[in-house]
Amino acid sequence: MRSDTALEPRAGWGLKIATGAGLLFLNFPVVVIILYTFTTETSAFTFPPPGLTFEWYGKLLAERPDFWRALGLSLQVAIAATTVAMILGSLIAFAVHRRSFFGKDVISLLVVLPIALPGIVTGIALRSSIVIFGVEFSIWTIMIGHATFCIVTVYNNVIARLRRTQHSQIEASMDLGASAFQTFRYVIFPNIATALLAGGLLAFALSFDEIIVTTFTAGQQQTLPIWIFNQLPRPRDRPVTNVAAVIVIAITFIPILLAYRFTNRVSET
Amino acid sequence: MTTAQQDSPVAIRFSGVSRHFGAVKAVDNVSMEIYDGEFYSMLGPSGSGKTTCLRMIAGFEQPSAGSIQLHGREVAGVPPFERDVNTVFQDYALFPHMTVGDNVGYGLMIRKVPKAERKRLVGEMLELVRLPGMHDRKPSQLSGGQRQRVALARALINRPSVLLLDEPLGALDLKLRQDMQIELKAIQQQVGITFIYVTHDQEEALTMSDRIAIFNHGRLEQVGSPTEVYERPATAFVAGFVGTSNLFTGESAKRISGNDHAFTVRPERIRIISTDQAAPSGARVGDGVIKDVIYLGMNTRFLVDLDGGDTVIVMQQNLDNSASFDSSTRGQRVRLIWPIDFERPVVLE
Incomplete structure (x- = not known):
C-alpha cells in the first residue's frame, strides 16, 4: 500500500495550508476553552491571559459538590441508556436483517426517526407523553428519553455488520453440530461484537452531552450539560465552568476514540 | 463397478x-x-x-x-x-x-x-x-x-x-x-x-x-x-x-434413418470423407457443405450443413500437423459417415 500512495501526486502547499486552516478553525474553540481554564482572570477573556494558575481545578474539585452530583447523574443516565440501546438496538437489527415481514421498512424508519427529528420535537413529544401518563419526572424519564435516540447508533452499526456477514457462516455452524444458542455464542456474537461496542460507545457519547431532550424530560435533576448551561449567567464562575467543560471533553473523547479504533480494525481484515 | x-x-x-x-x-x-x-x-x-x-x-x-x-x-x-x-x-x-x-x-x-x-x-x-x-x-x-x-x-x-x-x-x-x-x-x-x-x-x-x-x-x-x-x-x-451431441428429430431423423425416432450422435463419432469415397457398409451417410472450421489445438471442430438443412458438428482429433482441413476448406462439399451403432435413441422433453 505504501508504494501505491508514493506514486500518487503529493498535495501542493496551497492545499496543505488550507487543510491546516480548516482544522484550526474547527478546533480553535476547544483550544480556547482549555487555555482559559488556567487564566487568573475570572470574567473577561483577555489575550494573552494575564497569568496562569491551577486554582480553578482545585476549586471545582473541592468546593463544587453540585458539579460532582451532575457528573454522576450524567454517567448513570449514559450507562443506563447505552445498556438499553445495546439490547434493543441489536434485537431490532437481528429482526430486520433476518426476516422479511410486513412493515419492515416502516420499522427501520421509525427506529431512525428519534435522531432524525430535531431534538426539540423529540423533547416536547416525550414531555407531553410523560405528563399524559402521569409519570413523575426523575432520572428514569431522562434515561428513557436518551434511550430513544441511542438505539439508532447501535441499530445502524449492528445491521451494517450483519449485512457484511456471510449468512452461510450460520448454516456452516449448524451443519457442524452447533445449536442455535451455540451458533450465536461462537459465530454471530464474535462477528458483531465490535460493531455492538462501537455503537454502544457512540450511544454513550450522545447521551452524555445531550441537553435539549434532557431539558424536557428532567425534573429537578441536573445532568452535566444542564449544570454547565446554568453556570452561564454567573460570569465569576466562568473559569470553573471551563474546567468542567474540559472534563466533559475528556470523558466524551475517550469512547469516540475507542469506537473509531474498533470499527477500523475490523474493516482492515 | x-x-x-x-x-x-x-x-x-x-x-x-x-x-x-x-x-x-x-x-x-x-x-x-x-x-x-x-x-x-x-x-x-x-x-x-x-x-x-x-x-x-x-x-x-x-x-x-x-x-x-x-x-x-x-x-x-x-x-x-x-x-x-x-x-x-x-x-x-x-x-x-x-x-x-x-x-x-x-x-x-x-x-x-x-x-x-x-x-x-x-x-x-x-x-x-x-x-x-x-x-x-x-x-x-x-x-x-x-x-x-x-x-x-x-x-x-x-x-x-x-x-x-x-x-x-x-x-x-x-x-x-x-x-x-x-x-x-x-x-x-x-x-x-x-x-x-x-x-x-x-x-x-x-x-x-x-x-x-x-x-x-x-x-x-x-x-x-x-x-x-x-x-x-x-x-x-x-x-x-453432458458433452456435445447432434440431435436429430422428426423429419431430420426420418431423412437419415428412415423413421422419426429421435436420436443423437456424438461429434467425435462422425468422420469426414470426400464425396467420391464410398461409405463402408453399415454406416450412415450424409452429404453436405463445410460451413465453418474451428481449430481448437488438440481437436478441430467442423460445422457441416447437410443437404436436408441440418447443421452437424463434427470433431476430429488433430493427429498429424498437416492441417488437412484449414479454413480454406470452407464451402467444400464433403460426405459424413458414422456407424449406426453410435446412434443413440433419446427421449425428447
Missing part, C-alpha cells in the same frame, strides 16, 4: 421428493438412491434443483412432499445439527474471526472433545488436505484454494457418514480446479465417506464421479456412471448437457 456399489447399503434415499417455493417447483418428484462410499454428482444448469436437493439432505430446506431417508432414518424435521452429514459450502463459509485451526476444530469443540485430542485431530486433518503448519493463520491470509481446503478439513473432521459439496471448486481458476478434482477424488477414496457433489460443470462430474445424476427443471433426467450418461444418454437434454 456400478453393480458393486449397488450391493452397498443405501446412504440416502429420496422417494418422490418435491420442494416448492410458491408456484416454482424447484425440485419436482425426485426419487433416487445414493450408496455408501459412493462419489455421487448432481449435475445440472443453474436453477435445475440440484442445490435444493443438497440443502434438503443437509437440513437447511424441508421437502414440500415425499420423504428423505438417511441410512434408513426419516429426516423430515430433523435440524441440521442433528444430522450425520457435513457440508462444504460454495463460498467456503469460514469463520473470519477464528484461526484456521479453530475453524477446522469447530465441530470437535462443539462436541466437547478435549483440547489436546482436538489439536491432534486438527493437525492430522490439515495434513490430509496438505495445509500443515497453517494452524494459526486467519482465513483472510489464505488463497482461494487454501480456504477451500480448510472448508473441506472442517467438514471432514467430524467423520460424517455423508459429505455434501456445493460447487466447492467454482471460485477457483481452471488449473487449480483440475488439480483439486484429482485431489478430492483421492481424499474421498482415502476416507471412504460418501461424497455428494453438486456441480454445473459436466467435465468435473465426469472426472470424479462414480455416478452422475443429471437434473433439469427440478426433475431427475438420468442417473448413471460417467460412461453410461455419456455413451447412452436417456434424454435429449442429457445428450446435449
Whole structure:
C-alpha cells in the first residue's frame, strides 16, 4: 500500500495550508476553552491571559459538590441508556436483517426517526407523553428519553455488520453440530461484537452531552450539560465552568476514540 | 463397478421428493438412491434443483412432499445439527474471526472433545488436505484454494457418514480446479465417506464421479456412471448437457434413418470423407457443405450443413500437423459417415 500512495501526486502547499486552516478553525474553540481554564482572570477573556494558575481545578474539585452530583447523574443516565440501546438496538437489527415481514421498512424508519427529528420535537413529544401518563419526572424519564435516540447508533452499526456477514457462516455452524444458542455464542456474537461496542460507545457519547431532550424530560435533576448551561449567567464562575467543560471533553473523547479504533480494525481484515 | 456399489447399503434415499417455493417447483418428484462410499454428482444448469436437493439432505430446506431417508432414518424435521452429514459450502463459509485451526476444530469443540485430542485431530486433518503448519493463520491470509481446503478439513473432521459439496471448486481458476478434482477424488477414496457433489460443470462430474445424476427443471433426467450418461444418454437434454451431441428429430431423423425416432450422435463419432469415397457398409451417410472450421489445438471442430438443412458438428482429433482441413476448406462439399451403432435413441422433453 505504501508504494501505491508514493506514486500518487503529493498535495501542493496551497492545499496543505488550507487543510491546516480548516482544522484550526474547527478546533480553535476547544483550544480556547482549555487555555482559559488556567487564566487568573475570572470574567473577561483577555489575550494573552494575564497569568496562569491551577486554582480553578482545585476549586471545582473541592468546593463544587453540585458539579460532582451532575457528573454522576450524567454517567448513570449514559450507562443506563447505552445498556438499553445495546439490547434493543441489536434485537431490532437481528429482526430486520433476518426476516422479511410486513412493515419492515416502516420499522427501520421509525427506529431512525428519534435522531432524525430535531431534538426539540423529540423533547416536547416525550414531555407531553410523560405528563399524559402521569409519570413523575426523575432520572428514569431522562434515561428513557436518551434511550430513544441511542438505539439508532447501535441499530445502524449492528445491521451494517450483519449485512457484511456471510449468512452461510450460520448454516456452516449448524451443519457442524452447533445449536442455535451455540451458533450465536461462537459465530454471530464474535462477528458483531465490535460493531455492538462501537455503537454502544457512540450511544454513550450522545447521551452524555445531550441537553435539549434532557431539558424536557428532567425534573429537578441536573445532568452535566444542564449544570454547565446554568453556570452561564454567573460570569465569576466562568473559569470553573471551563474546567468542567474540559472534563466533559475528556470523558466524551475517550469512547469516540475507542469506537473509531474498533470499527477500523475490523474493516482492515 | 456400478453393480458393486449397488450391493452397498443405501446412504440416502429420496422417494418422490418435491420442494416448492410458491408456484416454482424447484425440485419436482425426485426419487433416487445414493450408496455408501459412493462419489455421487448432481449435475445440472443453474436453477435445475440440484442445490435444493443438497440443502434438503443437509437440513437447511424441508421437502414440500415425499420423504428423505438417511441410512434408513426419516429426516423430515430433523435440524441440521442433528444430522450425520457435513457440508462444504460454495463460498467456503469460514469463520473470519477464528484461526484456521479453530475453524477446522469447530465441530470437535462443539462436541466437547478435549483440547489436546482436538489439536491432534486438527493437525492430522490439515495434513490430509496438505495445509500443515497453517494452524494459526486467519482465513483472510489464505488463497482461494487454501480456504477451500480448510472448508473441506472442517467438514471432514467430524467423520460424517455423508459429505455434501456445493460447487466447492467454482471460485477457483481452471488449473487449480483440475488439480483439486484429482485431489478430492483421492481424499474421498482415502476416507471412504460418501461424497455428494453438486456441480454445473459436466467435465468435473465426469472426472470424479462414480455416478452422475443429471437434473433439469427440478426433475431427475438420468442417473448413471460417467460412461453410461455419456455413451447412452436417456434424454435429449442429457445428450446435449453432458458433452456435445447432434440431435436429430422428426423429419431430420426420418431423412437419415428412415423413421422419426429421435436420436443423437456424438461429434467425435462422425468422420469426414470426400464425396467420391464410398461409405463402408453399415454406416450412415450424409452429404453436405463445410460451413465453418474451428481449430481448437488438440481437436478441430467442423460445422457441416447437410443437404436436408441440418447443421452437424463434427470433431476430429488433430493427429498429424498437416492441417488437412484449414479454413480454406470452407464451402467444400464433403460426405459424413458414422456407424449406426453410435446412434443413440433419446427421449425428447
